[in-house]
Amino acid sequence: MSSAGQLSRRSLLQTGIAALAAGTLAETTVAPAYAAAPDLAKHPWIDAHSHVWSPDTDRWPLEKGQTKADLKPASFTPEELLAQAHPVQVGRVVLIQHHIYHGWNNTYLTDCAAAHPGAFAVVGMLDDQQPGTREKMDALLKQRVTGFRITPFIYKDKWLASEGMQAMWRRGAETGQAMCCLLNPEDLDGVAALCQKYPQTRVVIDHFARIGADGVVRDADVKKLCDLAKHKQAHVKISAYYALGKKQPPYLDLIPMIRRVLEAYGPERTMWASDAPYQIEGNNTYQASIDLVKNKLDFLSAGDREWLLRKTAEKVFFF
Ligand SMILES: [Zn+2]
Numbered sequence: 001m002s003s004a005g006q007l008s009r010r011s012l013l014q015t016g017i018a019a020l021a022a023g024t025l026a027e028t029t030v031a032p033a034y035a036a037a038p039d040l041a042k043h044p045w046i047d048a049h050s051h052v053w054s055p056d057t058d059r060w061p062l063e064k065g066q067t068k069a070d071l072k073p074a075s076f077t078p079e080e081l082l083a084q085a086h087p088v089q090v091g092r093v094v095l096i097q098h099h100i101y102h103g104w105n106n107t108y109l110t111d112c113a114a115a116h117p118g119a120f121a122v123v124g125m126l127d128d129q130q131p132g133t134r135e136k137m138d139a140l141l142k143q144r145v146t147g148f149r150i151t152p153f154i155y156k157d158k159w160l161a162s163e164g165m166q167a168m169w170r171r172g173a174e175t176g177q178a179m180c181c182l183l184n185p186e187d188l189d190g191v192a193a194l195c196q197k198y199p200q201t202r203v204v205i206d207h208f209a210r211i212g213a214d215g216v217v218r219d220a221d222v223k224k225l226c227d228l229a230k231h232k233q234a235h236v237k238i239s240a241y242y243a244l245g246k247k248q249p250p251y252l253d254l255i256p257m258i259r260r261v262l263e264a265y266g267p268e269r270t271m272w273a274s275d276a277p278y279q280i281e282g283n284n285t286y287q288a289s290i291d292l293v294k295n296k297l298d299f300l301s302a303g304d305r306e307w308l309l310r311k312t313a314e315k316v317f318f319f
Contacts, residue, residue, distance in 0.1 A: 035115055035116045035117070035119070037117060037118045037119075038091035038092055038116075038118050038119045039091060040091055040092075042089070042091070043085070043086055043089050043090060043091025043092075044089055044091065044309075044310055045088070045089050045090040045091065045092075045272075045290065045309040045310055046090065046091075046092045046093070046094070046271075046309065046310050046313040046314060046317075046318070047085060047090050047092070047093040047094065047272070047273055047274050047276070047290075047313075048094045048204075048237050048239070048271040048272065048273035048312075048313040048316075048317065049094055049096050049123075049206065049207075049237055049239050049240075049273030049274065049275050050081055050093050050094070050095060050096065050273070050274055050275065050276040050277075051076065051095070051096055051098045051275075051276070051277065051278075052076050052077055052078055052080075052081055052095055052108070052109070052112060053071055053075070053076055053077075053098060053101050053102070053108065054075070054077055054108060055068055055071065055074055055075040055077075057071075060102070060107065060108040060111075062101050062102065063099075063100065063101060063102060063103040063105075064103075066101065070101075071101065073277055076276070076277040078095075078112045078115070078116055078119070078120070080277075081093060081276060081277075082119070084274075084276060084280060084286040085286065087287070088286065088287050088290050088291075088294075090290065091119065092118070092119055092120065092121075092313075092314075092318065093119065093120055094120070094121045094122070094123055094147070094273070094313060094317045095109045095112060095113065095120050095121070095122050095123070096123045096149060096180075097109060097122075097123060097124050097125040097149050099125055099149070099151075099154070103125075104125055104126060104127045106122065106124035106125065106140065106143075106145060109122045109124065109145075110122060110124075110140070110143040110144065110145065113143065113144040114143065114144075120144065121144055121145075121146045121147075121317040121318050122140075122143070122144050122145045122146065122147075123145070123146070123147040123148060123149050123178075123180050123317070124140055124145040124147075124148055124149070125148060125149050125150075126140075126148055126164075126168065127164075128150075128155075128162045128164035128165040128167075128168060129155065129162055129164060130164065131164070133164040133165075133167045133168050133171070134167045134168075134170075134171045137168065137171050137172070137175060137177055138171075138175070141175055141177060145177070146176065146177055146178065146316075146317045146318070146319060147177055147178035147179070147180045147202075147204065147316070147317060148168060148172075148177060148178070148179060148180060149180050149181075149182060149206075150165070150168070150179050150180065150181055150182075151181065151182040151183060152183055152184075152187050152190075153182065153183075159187075159190070160190045160191075160193075160194055169194055169197070169198040169201045170198060170201075172198075172201045172202065173198055173200035173201040176202065176319055177202075178201075178202035178203065178204050178235075178316055178317070179194075179201060179202070179203050179204070180203075180204040180206060181203065181204065181205050181206060181209075182206045182207075182210075183205070183206070183209060183210065184209065184210050184213070185209050185210070185211055185218075185220075185221035185224050185225065187209075188205075188209055188224050188225060188227075188228055189224075191203065191205070191228065191234075192227070192228055192231065195228065195231035195233065195234055196231070199231065199232070199233065200233065201233060202233045202235065202316060203231070203233055203234045203235065204235045204236070204237060204271075204316060205225065205228065205234065205235070205236045205237065206237050206239070206240075207237060207239050207240035207243065207244065207275065208225060208236065208237075208238060208239075208240075208244065208257060208261065209221070209224075209225045209236075210240075210243075210244070211225060211244065211257065212244035212245040212254070212257070213243055213244060215245065215246070215247070217244070217245055217253075217254075217256075217257050222257055222260050222261075225261065225264075226260055226261065226263075226264035226265075227264075229264035229265045229269070234265070234269065235265065235269045235270065235271065235312065235316060236261050236265055236269065236270050236271075237270075237271055237272075237273045238258050238261060238270055238271070238272055238273075238293070238308070239272065239273035239274065239275050239289075240273075240275040240278070240279070241254060241279070241284070241288070241289055241292060242275070242278060242279050242281065242282075242284035242289075243275070243278070245257075247284075248283060248284075249283060249284060249285065249288035249291075250288060250291065250292060250296060251288070251289075251292045251296075252292075252296065254292070255292075255296065255297065258292075258293075258297065259297075259299065262300075262304075267300070267303075267304040267305075267307035267308055267312070268307050268311070268312060268315075269312060270307070270308055270312060271307075271308060271312040271313045271316070272289075272290065272293045272308050272309050272313075273313075274286055274289045274290070290309070293305065293308050293309060294309065
């Protein structure tokens with residue numbers, strides 16, 4: 001962490017102490033570093049994918065001149081996230097870098113993880129076109145960054161080609177940091193090629209590879225996603241129900257796809273995630289998301305459910 005980062009941590013801590021004294025802790029933007037450890041007996045589940053951002057854009061500036069008015073919703077802090085998560089027994093969350101708001105700067109997420117020890121792991125982002133990805137990965141690992149979001153949405157068809165990207169896959173095999181892919185079904189071929197080249201690198205496919213984003217769950221796409229399971233380090237997030245298929249709770253139309261993913265990957269390589277705050281807009285709710293996996297998949301054993309709701313994400317991100 002830079003000295004500026006340390007300074008901001010210190011001022012954060014002071015803010016926290018003042019707030020605690022005033023009895024207004026819940027209103028602070030980020031809780032102090034002595035936020036209570038998560039109560040894993042009371043809140044055993046893990047949400048493997050959510051975003052957070054702060055309305056305090058002076059402390060955590062936004063990319064490309066965006067202002068507070070660009071944030072939608074206007075605020076989604078760790079406290080607001082945990083207020084959604086705790087009532088449904090989710091105590092830990094994997095925080096995913098939001099490239100549009102924060103670019104390649106992972107500071108907000110690492111600050112959140114530092115302020116809530118044990119509650120958050122971070123999936124950050126690195127510009128693979130810049131030198132030093134390996135060293136940056138090592139430094140970020142110390143700040144609880146246990147995965148990296150990679151996506152063709154930035155450098156398009158060259159997204160996997162750079163030396164920096166190859167270095168990330170190589171180093172990930174050694175550190176355990178996962179390559180977390182936000183992509184469409186047609187991008188899975190490129191991922192399969194790198195899985196072949198770097199078989200020890202953990203890979204996590206976000207949101208079923210966005211199958212069903214246009215409303216149609218195509219059999220050929222599901223097959224392509226399931227074919228990737230032959231690579232033993234490939235994992236899938238079953239998530240973002242608000243964005244896939246009919247996009248309406250209780251999301252029962254997604255069950256056949258979930259079932260096929262489970263048959264291919266097994267529960268040990270599949271994890272539930274919400275994709276909050278996007279999952280909590282309109283008719284969609286955080287509770288409806290977890291409810292699908294907790295209560296609507298009658299073909300699961302209790303043990304399977306433990307993997308989907310906790311153990312897979314714990315293995316991949318909380319180490
Ligand atoms: Zn997301």
